Amino acid sequence: MLLPSGRADLLSEASTNIKSNSYLLIFLCVLLYFTSYITRINFNACIAEIINSSVITKTEAGTIGTAMFFFYGTGQLISxxxxxxxxxxxxxxxxxFLTMACNSLLPLCTDVVSMSIIWGINGFAQAMFWPPIVKIMSMALSEEYYSKGCLFVSIAAHAATVFVYLAVPACINMLNWKIIFFISAVIAFITAIVWGTSFSKIGKTLSVKHVPTATKYENKPKVSITPILIISGAILLLFAIIVQGFLKDGYTTWMPVYLTEVFSINSSSTIMLNLFLPAVSIACTTLASFLYKKVFAQNEVRASFMYFFIALVLSIVLVFICNISAIGTLIIVSLITGCMHSVNLMLVSLLPARFSFCGKVGAMSGITNACTYIGSSISSFGLAYIAENSGWQSVIIILTGLALMGIIFCLFSYKKWKLFIYKK
Incomplete structure (x- = not known):
């Protein structure tokens, strides 16, 4: 049936507005997550230099990282x-505004207790980003744009990592490690202004009532999330997410220190070498998004199983070369972290949207991201302790065993998850 020309023009204009505002919303979420990563991983990027400056010891640095990850993880559930x-x-x-304050205060701290408190509060502030991002995108974007948004937001995290690992050596060479935190605070302030002024303008255009995929579920009765986690097999996937968080942030946090101690590379050079990690992760995440649709039939668990398997094979190789080749170690670790970022895309970014039918997108995004940082918090202190007492090769062996555990968790949850996503 043909529509009157006037009505057709109105529909075309509305469609164009929704499309442009969808991309604007994705841009705002990308900017937000870019800022979130900068104001969170800057400590990890500086960790080798802070230790070398005798401000804190390696174990104390692990304690500060654990404080941040703990409050970030628990804050995810609340958020x-x-x-x-x-x-x-x-x-x-x-x-x-809270992360801006914490980044401004951390360089002024002179002991591990005050640094742990401030960075722990920053962890809680960081928890206020991911669940709201997923909630907003899942309710305001169509399925097509939501998938694009998840990919671009994931890439933003890697781009922020590149920015931080470029900025930190420059700051160290020109002044000291403290300046990067003040720069991060300014970026957070600018982002707050941009978000506050821009989101209110597009919020009405991208309200839930304009999006078919959102309205499909908005009137569904809300149910308890626990039985759904059990029925879907997602309860086991939470353990797989903990494993990927341990592997992903364990390697990323301690790689500069590892290269410094094992291969005697100075701290600013190791930070520059770490640029290879996010560069590979961007490629891996982009490829994972493509394979998710074309190869893995949009099955998050099937894809995650494969990425854990690849990580296991690479980890076994790493056990034998970790004390021999700095370049070989860096390449393999980059590929492993790329695999874990791919798992993160599957189980933390895409999986929560599967629970939109019961109104639990925000809760699931908080739970899954909290599990990521349970693993991260354990790795931050645990790997430092193991490295100091048993050496770095013991660390690599433990990480290899964890990759195997990730495979097992995906394997045992696969059947339930397959039934859940295709019969839901």
Missing amino acids: GFLCDKIRPSKIILIGL
């Missing part, structure tokens, strides 16, 4: 449940 009940955009603004 996830809150953004299912109140406006996610407000939670995001609070988080931006």
Whole structure:
């Protein structure tokens, strides 16, 4: 049936507005997550230089990292449940101003206790970003744009990593490690202004009522999330997510220190070498997004199983060369972290949207990201302790065993998850 020309023009204009505002929303989420990563991983990027400056010891650095990861993980649960009940955009603004304050204060701290407190608070502030981002995108974007948004937001994290690992050596050479935190605070302030002024303009255009994929579920009765986790097999996937968080952030956090101690490379050079990690991760994440649709039939667990398997094979090789070749070690570690970022895309970015039918997107995004940083917090202190007492090769062996555990968790949850996503 043909529509009157006037009505057709209105529909075409509305469609164009929704498309442009969808991309604008994705851009804002990308900017937000870019800023989130900068204000969170800057400590990891500086960790070798801070230790070399005798401000803190290796174990104390692990304690500070653990504090951040602990409060980030627990904060994810709170943030996830809150953004299912109140406006996610407000939670995001609070988080931006809080992380700005923490990044401004950390360089002024002179002992491990004060640094742990400030960075722990920053971890809680960082938890106010991911669940609201997933909630906003899942409710305001169509399925096509949501998938694109998840990919671009994931790439933003890697781009932020590149930025930080380029900026830190420059700051160390020109001044000292402290300046990077002040720069991060300024970036957080600018992002807060951009988010606050821009989101309000597109919020009405991209309200839930304009999006078919969102309205499909908005009137569904809300149910308890626990039985759904059990029925879907996602309860086991939470353990797989903990494993990927341990592997991903374990390698990323301690690679500069490892290269410094084992191969006697100075701290600013190791930071520059670490640029290879996010560069490979961007390629891996982009490829994983393509394979998710073309090879793995949009099955998150099937894809994750394969990435854990590749990580296991690479880890076994790493056990034998970790004390021989710095370049070989860097290449293999980059590929392993790329695989873990691919798992993160599957189980932390894409998986929560599967629970939109019961109104639990925010809660699931909080739970899955919390599990990531349970693994991260354990790795931050645990790997430092193992490295100091048993050496770096013992660290590599333990990480290899964890890759095997990731395979097992995916294997045992696969059947339930397959039934869940195709019969839901």
